[in-house]
Amino acid sequence: MLQLLQTQAIKQEGFMVQNGKIFLVMTIVCIILIGIFLYIARIDKRLTQLEKNN
């Protein structure tokens, strides 16, 4: 009985595992979003330099 309760407690630990792991999905999507924005911000900066040099 005690062992059963212990395994259940271990399974539900952690922020990411709450709410059907929605926080995990949310974090993954945010990482992808930030990655994409950093990439196009970089392109934007390099373009601005290119335009200035011309």
Add this chain to the structure above:
Amino acid sequence: MLRTKWWKVLSFVLLLYTCTYGFLVKIPKLDDRLKESIRNFFFHVPMWFGMMILLFVSLVYAIKYLRTGNLVHDIYAEAYASMGLVFGTLGIITGALWANYQWGSPWVGDPKQNGAAIALLIYFAYFVLRGSLLDVEKRARLSAVYNIFSFFMLFPTLWILPRLTESLHPGGQGSEGNPGLNGKDMSSNMRMVFYPAVIGWTLLGVWISTLRIRIQLVEFKREGIL
């Protein structure tokens, strides 16, 4: 406008809000057929709104080119059409994925799915047309005319015909109202994420279009065309 920062930062903030609160906002439990996938409203639907806006901007620049003959307008028209197509393609792919789990198969012959495919094919032909013409002025002129035709074809394929027949999409015969803008399709909680999402995704599309435009402008200047 092309180089200002504020609307780019706004796009990021709105999308970060969409991608966080979009997963956490409380969704209504009606007949519970959609379950959590109703959250696709913040991703799949803005692709189509974004596409309409971007293709409209492309149309405006196509008409501007025909009126002035200034090649810069053709560069703008092509860039916005290209980004509009990207959004449309993403919309149709995400729609097929959603349909697979909601309607049983990725392509069910739903009128809006078919209409969307036809609309996108018409725009793909715009790029085939452009690719076939080497002279810059001729290409700009012919593709501007085709752009106008393609834009007006969006209306029967996406908005009119799907509402005249029975459709699995909201808005068809047998269901009520205006898909996407209908007050009954979304709770007010969801609308608080939906409208910022549309703006955020559209601004992202505009940003990428402007990058493409700026690259073309630099290239055209280097080649002496402009």
